[in-house]
Amino acid sequence: MLSRTTKDTVLLSVVCLLASITSVFAECTREGLLAATNSYVASFSAGKSDNLKLASSNFTYQNNKAADIRRGVLSQSHPIGLNTSTADTVACASYTMIISFSSGSNSKPYVTATQIRHSVDGDTSIIASIDIIAATTGSLFFNAQKTLGYIQKENWGVIDTVANRPSRELLKKVGDAYLDMWTDAKAADSIPWGTDCERVEGSQYTRPCGGQLPRGGSSKRNGNRRYVIDEVMGSVDVLCSFDALGNMPDSHEIRVEDGKVKYVHTIYGNLKASCTGNKTDTSCSSSMLKE
Ligand SMILES: *[C@@H]1O[C@H](CO)[C@@H](O)[C@H](O)[C@H]1NC(C)=O
Ligand SMILES: *[C@@H]1O[C@H](CO)[C@@H](O)[C@H](O)[C@H]1NC(C)=O
Numbered sequence: 001m002l003s004r005t006t007k008d009t010v011l012l013s014v015v016c017l018l019a020s021i022t023s024v025f026a027e028c029t030r031e032g033l034l035a036a037t038n039s040y041v042a043s044f045s046a047g048k049s050d051n052l053k054l055a056s057s058n059f060t061y062q063n064n065k066a067a068d069i070r071r072g073v074l075s076q077s078h079p080i081g082l083n084t085s086t087a088d089t090v091a092c093a094s095y096t097m098i099i100s101f102s103s104g105s106n107s108k109p110y111v112t113a114t115q116i117r118h119s120v121d122g123d124t125s126i127i128a129s130i131d132i133i134a135a136t137t138g139s140l141f142f143n144a145q146k147t148l149g150y151i152q153k154e155n156w157g158v159i160d161t162v163a164n165r166p167s168r169e170l171l172k173k174v175g176d177a178y179l180d181m182w183t184d185a186k187a188a189d190s191i192p193w194g195t196d197c198e199r200v201e202g203s204q205y206t207r208p209c210g211g212q213l214p215r216g217g218s219s220k221r222n223g224n225r226r227y228v229i230d231e232v233m234g235s236v237d238v239l240c241s242f243d244a245l246g247n248m249p250d251s252h253e254i255r256v257e258d259g260k261v262k263y264v265h266t267i268y269g270n271l272k273a274s275c276t277g278n279k280t281d282t283s284c285s286s287s288m289l290k291e
């Protein structure tokens with residue numbers, strides 16, 4: 001039999017162990033995540049990455065490929081027209097959309113989708129990875145000014161009433177079903193479309209957004225999905241390889257209000273060259289990618 005003090009010691013160790021496990025899985029705070037997005041937006045604007053606190057020196061992805069932060073979009077300054085961010089306190093990650101313009105003859109306008117990840121110990125001051133989908137002149141349906149015009153009019157305020165916020169499960173399901181529409185004929189009808197929802201794909205605008213939907217047809221599932229889910233904003237962003245139409249890097253962000261899809265934003269990273277303006281390639285022109 002264990003003595004009383006041994007039992008106490010065992011109990012104390014168990015309590016300490018549980019406490020340390022709890023702290024390892026502590027959620028990141030919304031404030032911390034959004035502070036990191038602010039420093040990212042400032043870096044993007046200035047074209048300087050040295051103010052970002054990074055876990056390692058080479059942790060960036062641009063359009064689904066490992067990239068050197070000193071050579072990617074963060075190496076040039078950008079006049080910013082709009083920036084919005086969402087926070088995922090469970091995954092310890094954030095999503096930021098930036099619309100920017102050219103600052104001179106050497107630079108380009110961009111619409112970028114960025115997911116920033118931190119280690120799950122709750123420390124948002126250090127950035128573990130920056131994952132950027134960057135659309136620019138020549139990308140599918142690209143027109144930064146037009147995109148800005150549509151998105152500026154949208155309301156992305158936080159959903160104040162907790163009971164009205166969509167669940168994490170619903171948001172994940174909607175994000176997945178959206179990307180499954182090209183391979184699963186039933187996916188489109190499984191999505192709760194709002195009657196006056198708006199879809200902005202590149203600079204292409206569709207309202208209501210539940211019209212002209214793909215219903216299967218491709219055998220290649222859109223893969224490499226990375227999620228940022230924010231119940232407070234009612235949003236899910238999924239970065240992926242759009243394999244159904246030929247491995248395009250892209251981002252789909254969806255906002256759900258009152259249980260229904262309200263907004264969809266698609267940012268297409270650079271498209272495979274053969275698709276640009278190619279109306280004979282049916283894999284490019286199918287369904288939502290009609291030109
Ligand atoms: C970062 O990664 C890129 C792509 O893999 C590589 O070309 C570059 O040399 C790396 N930079 C550093 C500083 O390691
Ligand atoms: C980003 O957006 C916020 C909120 O609209 C704004 O206050 C801030 O000035 C923007 N940052 C830049 C660098 O434009």
Ligand SMILES: *[C@@H]1O[C@H](CO)[C@@H](O)[C@H](O)[C@H]1NC(C)=O
Binds near residue numbers: 273274278282
């Ligand atoms: C358009 O796509 C078709 C089918 O994939 C291909 O055969 C053709 O070469 C492409 N045309 C151009 C101009 O890229």
